[in-house]
Structures are given as structure tokens and as C-alpha cells.
Amino acid sequence: MKMSAGEKVFQVFLILFFTILSVAMIYPFLHVLSISLSTAKEALRPGLHFFPHEISLFAWKKVFTTNTVWLAFGNTVFRTVMGTFLSLIAMSLAAYPLSRKYLPHRSFYMTFIIITMFFSGGLIPSYLLIKSLGLVDSRWVLIIPGLISTYSMFILRNFYMGIPSELEDSAKMDGANDIRILFSVIIPLSKPVLATLALWSAVGHWNAWFDALIYLQDPDKIVLQTYLRRLVITAEGDPILPLRTPDMEPETVKAAVIMFTALPILILYPFLQRYFVKGVMVGSLKG
Template sequence: MHRTGTAGKLFDTFNYTLLALLALITLYPFWDTLIVSIIPLDEYLNASVHWLPKTITLGSYEYLFSMKELWNSYGVTIFVTVVGTAISMLLTVTAAYALSRTELKGYRVMMFLIVFTMMFSGGIIPTYLIVKNLGMMNSVWALIIPSAINTYNLIIMRNFFSSLPDGLIDAARIDGCNDIGVLFKIVIPLSMPAISTITLFYAVSRWNEFFNAVFFISDKNLWPLQLFLRSMLFENESSYSGGGDGLFLLGPSIKMATVMAATIPVMLVYPFFQKYFVNGVMIGGVKE
């Protein structure tokens, strides 16, 4: 919206300038991470602020991608993201549809209990004991099952389903559809913007899985990407590349390369799903 008059133009100029500065402040940490990951050691040590690289070297990435542990962690994270998101969406969609039907007896009590978990949880120790007693320690399922349903996502999906016209559902039932048929033939096709948004929420959460991995995974072969990143950030202060030039890779260079390796895949996916975020902004505000 463009304002007319001198005061309006001054306000627009100030507003755009402020937003541009905020965008620059937000972008710079990522830019600095990228630059540090591709510049030589001496250039990193000689400058405290890194705007543009004078010399580009990919030694850190060559060293990083030669590590078997990185590819193991990629495999674990991809499995957890794909399978975990599929399980989460299956449980969330089916539970949200059931809770959106007012004819379900006791649905208000169930909704109260679900919302209650957002304010009070069992805690870390009971969760750890349950996972241990179920035999899921050092298993990828420990990264999937305990967090299979996000309460917030379930409530958003339930509210969206509740906003769908009852006439469509009644017409489907008259035509002979049971609840499963109504869900898959009517509700899900009409709810693709909401389902796509929640799917992306789950996928990003699974990709960034860290907290459960710290507690439940001690086998390095089962570390997800974020746990591998943690080990690189805190344990590898310096490493040595076996190249003929005797290149020393200082800790920060490898660390920043690891951060980029964990971040870029998600950044490449985001542009394709941006429209779903726009459609999903108002999902949680649907009137019940």
C-alpha cells in the first residue's frame, strides 16, 4: 500500500529502510557462515568480519564429505524425516477428523485432555523410562514414536476439518460412504493446503531432530544429522587434511561447512512450499 503526501512517502521510506536493515541483519549470520566455510585459514584469522572471500577453497567440504559418519547421519535423518512425517500425518489427520465430528461421544473430554498436555507433560525422566522399557533405545524409532503427534498441529488440523461444510459430508454419507471414505474422498482433497502446511511443519521438525537423539541414541552409527553437527561443533577443534599441500583445516572452517551441509537441503526445499505457508497462516484462526 503506497501512501500519498509527503508524510506518507517519508513513512514508506523509513519503513522500507528499516525492513531492509532487519533483512540484512537476519541474512548476515548465514552469509558469514558460508564465507568462513570456503576461505583459507590465514584469511579467516586476519579478518574479524567476512564480507567477500579473497580466495575460495573447498578443502573443508572435501574433508567433510569424505567422512563416513556424515553420510550415515544423512541416511538416518532422511529415514526419520520421510517415515516419521508419514506416520505423524497419518495419526494427526485421522485423529483430527475424529475429533472434528461433534457426534463423537466424549470429544470435548478428549480435546480437554489433549490441550492439557500442552500445559503439563510427564517430563523427561518418565519419557526416558517408557522409551527404555519399550526397547527403543539406540533405535531410529526412538526418534519417531515418542513425538509422533504434535498437539498444536493436531488442534490446527482439527479446527480446519471443523470448518468444512457439513452438507458435503452428509451428501457423501447418503451416497454410501463410511467415515473412512468421507475422510479420504471428501475431507482430505478439500484440505490439501492445511495438510501440506502441517506436513512441512512435521518434516522440518524431523529434519532438525536433536533433543530425543541426545537422550535415546548413543550409537554413533545411528546419530541423526543434527547430532553429528553437534559433535563437529564441540568436539573437533582442528583437523588435518592429508592433501599434498599440507592444508590445516581449523575447527571453525569445518564447523561452518557442517552447518551449511545441514542447512542447505532444507533451504532448497522451502521455495517450493512457500505458497503453502502463505495459505497456512490463517489455518489456526478458523472459527470452530
């Protein structure tokens, strides 16, 4: 179709807008990556850093040979994998009965759950609750309190409501109970929305630091984001940071740790991206 003059102007505006937006998002990554691969002299050079003019792998060698980084990385991987897996299981177990119209008092349960999206007890009551449950300084304190996201659970519930009830009736005629129907029929048909929610949950767990900062005191349980925060903001004397000399610059090591922290999620995203739009759109069709 031939576009009018107004439509052409709008198309040009969209292209310029999204080009500027893309550059604004991509440049910080390029800047940090360039600093991490630069020599101390190059890292201190004022101006834009799109790529290093003088390459040095000192910062990355320092990252890969520091035990604390790998300890924090392992703790974060454990939190992300276990947290995402258990979260999907818990949300599926909650969303499936709420998606069935024959559930007694379904409206009451829905209202009760929706309230939790807008009101919380606050930090101090939450800490006292966690302490009374004996979860302080436990790895599970990073997983159990946030096991179910109400918003994500409702998206999953809406998706389940869109699955034809005839499939469930057929399975019941074959002798399947509700648990068997959920895991053998419903979940296999829900891969797009589950992949989307898995991505949200994984990114949330990977980037979380505040709960670990509050509830964990054991240095062996430190997670990557908490370590990164300590390194960038407060830890000039951290063993990973070299002394500032003409040949060594702590900022290059900080930049390398930042990139090391961001890369796993950047690598994971393309594998789940194809499910992302489909899962969100299908999960929002029914209310």
C-alpha cells in the same frame, strides 16, 4: 491513494526496519558459506566475510568424502521423511473425529488433549517410559514419542471444521464410511494446511538433536544435528577435522558441515512456501 506525511514516515521506518532485520538474518549464512569456501588464511582473516577472497574447496571435499557425514545424513532423512509422513497421518486421524460435532464426549477429549500442551511429565519420567517401551537406541524413538503435535493437530481440526458438511453427507449417501471420507474427500481438500504442517514437522525433525543425544547410543544411528553439535562443540579430534596448519583450518570444515546441514531445508522451503500463509490462515478461522 496519496499518503500523508505520517504514513510516509511510517513506510520509511518499515523499510529500514525490515532491511536491517533481513541483513541480520542473511549475514550469518553468508559468513558461514564464505568461511566454508575459503582457504585457511582467508578463514582466519578478521572482519566481515561476505564472500571468500581466496577460494578453496578443501572443506567441501572433506565433507563429501566422509562416511560419517553421509551416515548421519541418511539417518536424518529417514527420520524426517518417516516422521513427517506418519505425523500427518496420525494428526489427520485425530483431527477428523474431533472436528465432527456428533462425536460423543467431544468436549472432554478436547480438554484432555489441551492439557498436554501445558503440562508434561518431565525428562526423567519420559526417559523411564521410553525405556519401558523398549524404544531406547531404536530409530523409532525419534519418531513415535512426538508423532502428534497438539498445536498442529488443532490447526488441522479447525481446517476440517471449515469443510462443508454437505460433502460428507453426499459421500455417506454413496456408501462411503468415515475412513473413506477422510482419505478420499477431506484430505484431498486439505493440501494447503497439510503442506504447512508438513513443513513444520520436517523442520522440527531435521533440526532436532536432544532426543537423539539422550536415547541413542549406537554410533551408526547418529543424526546430522547431533553429529554437528559434537563436531562444533566437543570434537577437536574428529577424523573429519584436519590438523591445523598454514594450509588447512578445521573451522572451514565445521562451516562446510553447518552449510551442508542447513541446505536441504533451505531448498525445501520454497516449494512449500506458497501453501504456508494460506494453510495457517484457513486453519485458524474456526475454533
